[in-house]
Amino acid sequence: MLLIGGKMNTEILKIVLQLLGGLALFIYGMNFMSDGLQKAAGDKMKSILSLLTRNVFIGVLAGAAATAVLQSSGAVTVMVIGFVSAKLMNLKQAISIIMGANIGTCITAQLVAFQIGDYSWAFVIVGFIMYFFLPKYEKIRDFGQAIFAFGILFSGLNIMAAAMEPLAQSPVFSDLMLKVSDVPVLGIIVGAVMTTIVQSSSASIAVLQNLAATAGPDGVTSIIGLAGAIPILFGTNIGSTTTALLASIGGTVNAKRTAISHTIFNVVGTLIFIWFTPYIADFVMMISPSGDELNVISRQIANAHMCFNIATTIVFLPLINVLVKVVTKIVPGDDQEKSPMETVYLDYNVLEQPFAAIYLATKELARMAEMTAAMIVETKKAFLGNDLETAHKVIETDLIINNLRDKIVKYLSSIFPVETVTEHQSVTISGLMHVVSDIEHIGDNCKDIANFAVDKIAKGYSFSDSACAEIYQCFDHSSKMVSDSIEALNTGNTLLARHVKEQQEEMADMEEHLREKHMRRLNKKQCSPEFSVVYTDIVNDLKKIGDNCDNIANAVLKDINFRAIKDDGEKHS
Secondary structure, three states: OHHHHHHHHHHHHHHHHHHHHHHHHHHHHHHHHHHHHHHHHOOHHHHHHHHOOOOHHHHHHHHHHHHHHHOOHHHHHHHHHHHHHOOOOOHHHHHHHHHHHHHHOHHHHHHHHOOOHHHHHHHHHHHHHHHHHOOOOHHHHHHHHHHHHHHHHHHHHHHHHHHHHHHHOOHHHHHHHHHHHHOHHHHHHHHHHHHHHHOOHHHHHHHHHHHHOOEOOOOOOEOOHHHHHHHHHHHHHHHOHHHHHHHHOOOOHHHHHHHHHHHHHHHHHHHHHHHHHHHHHHHHHHHOOOOOHHHHHHHHHHHHHHHHHHHHHHHHHHHHHHHHHHHHHHOOOOOOOOOOOOOOOOOHHHOOOHHHHHHHHHHHHHHHHHHHHHHHHHHHHHHHOOOHHHHHHHHHHHHHHHHHHHHHHHHHHHHOOOOOOOHHHHHHHHHHHHHHHHHHHHHHHHHHHHHHHHHHHHHOOOOOHHHHHHHHHHHHHHHHHHHHHHHHHHHOOHHHHHHHHHHHHHHHHHHHHHHHHHHHHHHOOOOOHHHHHHHHHHHHHHHHHHHHHHHHHHHHHOOOOOHHHHHHHHOOO
16 A cells, blocks of 8 residues: 555656646746747837837727737836836826737747647747857748747647646546536635746636646546636736736835726726626537537637637727726826936836837936036036036036936946847947936036036135136037937937037037137236146046047937937826
């Protein structure tokens, strides 16, 4: 008896290890395929990004498209929460995108439903060759990664299917499945708990599809059946909301509202449609391919998943304003104003989607650039107008600019290690880091001139009229270069970038000319020698500002600009 018991324990352990190993391969394959698809899509994701902030109907389509590419509704939801936190979209738009994400995630179940497990090793071999032997061709390599992962995914499914066959013959397991089938609430709980644990509704549904395609004790019918599988399916949707809830922790008020709306959407949808489970099962069987239950039930589950998510979206989309009011009541209040030292747009939760992370970085960089452009105007006012208050304001702003530089560079550096970063995105990140430094250097030069202004006011000295006129001229020229270079950075206007470079040549000539004029004034004793250093330092600082603008213009000419990244993303709430 002990021997028999030992053998049984060994068999159980073997089955459990097979199931977990197959599940691990599936999840790894799913994530690896998602990475490959995202890299292969590359800049195409920017087009989807531009749709994310439009009307609710477009939002549903964009959410579905983004999820289809990323193969993860959780990733899209986390990205949306990041955008809401950054105030790049409003709550209504965010909810519509999440609705679309629920539809987009059905693609994975449909892929699993195609019974191509027999060809999984063919995908592995082809993908392996493309990924490992053609590394020079980035697009081929990325598609190879997706195909390779697709094969691994189905290999994991095959392992799980093999493990479930002996498991289904167990009377204990069969009785458990019968209870789950007979008690829909129990099925919902099982689906929700399983998805919460593995953090992937796709993986949970894949397990469900494999389980349902396994014969029960009679060897003919499904161990759970379509009617028994549907409540579990509903539960997986509820379990998928935990990702959003976790991502919203520590986020803004609207970020929390977005996560809660996702939960309400899936929970209420389940509560509505659970009463119609038999009718849903009949409808799904009607629209699905006919044949032996074991051969078609995987497709039926995929179709049930699609029908449920589409139907729930149809029900809730007209009520989206009501949902906004409900979550606003649940999470009342407004977001507190952030300190100027804090970033507004950066969100580390979206790093796994580099295209979105880069987009948020450009928004923060654009904010930093606007502050810097205002600095040079204030600096001119402080120095030429002897305005002590404005001078101190410029010095304080420089501290903010320095802090933003550090945080933006750190954020951009954090994107580099992400596996889904493409070569083009790496170049963009490097270019943006150089731009950040150039903008910060402009702030430093403004601060230096502001300190000269403080010293000038304290000591009560003044320049000659001609010297003041020359400094005024330099200020105007530098200010124009700053505004033009930042506009070129924002718009990608290469003509304007070339004009900035022409302006820099003029600035270099101007500096040389002004130095000669100043020397002549000194020789004629028209200017005090003690102010000579201050004059030359100010002109030099303004020339350095021009140099930094020239560097920004060079970045634009190398296609490092915000337009390509932001596009229509500027159309936010």
